[in-house]
Amino acid sequence: MSKVILVTGGSRGIGRSAARISGARGWSVGVNYADNAKAAAETVAEVERAGGRAIPIRGNVAAEKDVIAMFDATVRAFGPIDGVVNNAGILGPATTLAEMSIERMRQIFDVNILGAYLVAREAARRMSRSRGGKGGVIVNLSSAAARLGSPNEFVDYAGSKGAMDTFTIGLSKELGPEGIRVNAVRPGLIDTEIHAAAGKPDRAHTMGKLMPLGRAGTADEVGEAIVWLLDDASSYVSGSILDVAGGR
Numbered sequence: 720m721s722k723v724i725l726v727t728g729g730s731r732g733i734g735r736s737a738a739r740i741s742g743a744r745g746w747s748v749g750v751n752y753a754d755n756a757k758a759a760a761e762t763v764a765e766v767e768r769a770g771g772r773a774i775p776i777r778g779n780v781a782a783e784k785d786v787i788a789m790f791d792a793t794v795r796a797f798g799p800i801d802g803v804v805n806n807a808g809i810l811g812p813a814t815t816l817a818e819m820s821i822e823r824m825r826q827i828f829d830v831n832i833l834g835a836y837l838v839a840r841e842a843a844r845r846m847s848r849s850r851g852g853k854g855g856v857i858v859n860l861s862s863a864a865a866r867l868g869s870p871n872e873f874v875d876y877a878g879s880k881g882a883m884d885t886f887t888i889g890l891s892k893e894l895g896p897e898g899i900r901v902n903a904v905r906p907g908l909i910d911t912e913i914h915a916a917a918g919k920p921d922r923a924h925t926m927g928k929l930m931p932l933g934r935a936g937t938a939d940e941v942g943e944a945i946v947w948l949l950d951d952a953s954s955y956v957s958g959s960i961l962d963v964a965g966g967r
């Protein structure tokens with residue numbers, strides 16, 4: 720069955736993979752991004768080449784009006800939304816808590832936690848059966864950092880992802896009766912541009928060999944898990960946190 724999906728942070732990395740793999744199923748994708756219009760246009764082209772339809776949608780997940788607008792734009796283009804991937808996320812430079820500024824912590828929590836809550840709230844408002852919706856799926860992006868804690872590097876980020884795990888459990892119980900499945904994917908070390916933001920562009924390469932599978936994962940390996948959770952193939956999976964972490 721063809722689906723309409725909104726992917727936040729769909730312009731690069733894991734979000735782009737989830738969008739392209741959705742396109743390969745013939746689905747239609749709202750590709751949200753923050754600033755990088757060129758990357759978003761490339762994702763749209765990849766979705767179309769794969770056989771789907773897509774539009775780029777600029778917007779900050781931490782801004783309420785932008786979140787409402789990204790849902791509106793997706794519905795205008797493709798019709799009611801079936802699934803939302805809460806993927807947009809950021810990382811600060813690796814450092815200890817003692818060195819972290821309030822501005823940095825606020826930005827991490829704003830985008831990674833508040834942003835995910837705002838996106839999920841909009842999804843709940845539109846997809847809940849008691850509100851006239853047809854049900855649907857929400858996939859949250861957690862991180863193995865939620866289990867590992869990321870000491871001396873990103874305890875702020877790790878805590879924001881711990882929030883995703885707890886949010887996923889609670890929201891799956893709240894929205895199950897509304898016909899909405901809620902799950903999380905918890906990636907390990909994945910080769911994307913997010914590590915450059917932490918000042919370690921080679922992180923996936925240098926740390927990859929320390930992983931049980933001996934390498935970092937690819938964005939597509941996470942995208943496949945996300946799209947399986949969006950798909951009806953996972954119709955009895957809700958409240959689950961799926962590790963895609965190479966055994967880490």
Ligand code: NAP
Nearest residue numbers: 728730731732733753754755779780807808862909911913
């Ligand atoms: P990435 O390559 O850095 O891409 C981040 C994406 O998020 C971009 O599309 C970016 O848009 C978008 N974005 C950033 N801030 C935003 C905002 N305020 N509003 C809307 N979009 C925003 O990241 P990634 O590695 O694919 O990570 C995707 C998700 O997986 C994140 O939640 C991350 O925490 C999680 N994760 C990643 C790893 C890993 O090792 N890579 C591991 C565990 C979990 P622009 O292109 O416009 O900047």
